[in-house]
Amino acid sequence: MNILLLDGLPEEYEGIPISADFRNMIQVDLILNDPDINDIEKTIASLYQLYPEIPQDIPKAIKGLEWFYSRGKDLSTEEADLQNKNAPNQKKAFDFNQDANYIYAAFYATYNISLTTIDFLHWWEFMALFEGLPETTLIQRIIYWRTADVSKMDKQERSYVLKMRKQFELVEPNSKKLTLEELNQQTKDRVARRFAEAEAAVRQELKQEKPPI
Numbered sequence: 001m002n003i004l005l006l007d008g009l010p011e012e013y014e015g016i017p018i019s020a021d022f023r024n025m026i027q028v029d030l031i032l033n034d035p036d037i038n039d040i041e042k043t044i045a046s047l048y049q050l051y052p053e054i055p056q057d058i059p060k061a062i063k064g065l066e067w068f069y070s071r072g073k074d075l076s077t078e079e080a081d082l083q084n085k086n087a088p089n090q091k092k093a094f095d096f097n098q099d100a101n102y103i104y105a106a107f108y109a110t111y112n113i114s115l116t117t118i119d120f121l122h123w124w125e126f127m128a129l130f131e132g133l134p135e136t137t138l139i140q141r142i143i144y145w146r147t148a149d150v151s152k153m154d155k156q157e158r159s160y161v162l163k164m165r166k167q168f169e170l171v172e173p174n175s176k177k178l179t180l181e182e183l184n185q186q187t188k189d190r191v192a193r194r195f196a197e198a199e200a201a202v203r204q205e206l207k208q209e210k211p212p213i
Contacts, residue, residue, distance in 0.1 A: 013064035022126035
């Protein structure tokens with residue numbers, strides 16, 4: 001596990017250079033949410049977002065993607081952060097696409113950071129700042145309304161929270177979001193059944209996308 005204050009912000013994974021800007025990982029999140037992309041296409045597109053040059057060791061590359069996206073954490077653990085709030089078995093807290101305006105406004109008001117014009121912001125730093133946004137920001141209030149347990153609230157408070165939850169309800173895609181943990185597990189399962197076929201498909205796709213010399 002990487003400790004941000006001690007280990008700093010990684011710019012590589014096991015010696016492999018990575019593209020660490022927050023925009024790349026937001027693109028990964030959008031890719032994983034896209035119901036029109038199959039698993040292999042999700043893998044390839046996500047790897048392109050992280051690596052300037054995709055490593056030959058595809059399973060290792062996917063492991064690096066999972067590690068970096070989760071900020072060095074084990075996605076199978078139940079850590080109380082924003083990424084776990086977006087786990088499939090819990091209420092979805094936010095969406096980078098649908099909540100883009102609220103996230104932008106919160107960063108600008110709190111940190112004087114314009115997410116549209118900043119040249120570079122490390123993904124891990126971006127998420128640390130995201131999690132540190134004050135409860136007074138609209139995006140944090142929206143996250144609360146979407147995820148709060150209303151069962152122990154009095155009638156008036158419950159009515160208000162449910163009203164706001166409805167107002168800021170997320171539009172879910174037609175198919176289930178594939179998390180990086182699930183993507184990695186599917187890759188492991190595929191390795192067990194037919195690794196050669198899956199790896200060949202990925203390599204063939206990458207070969208076709210290389211520009212002619």
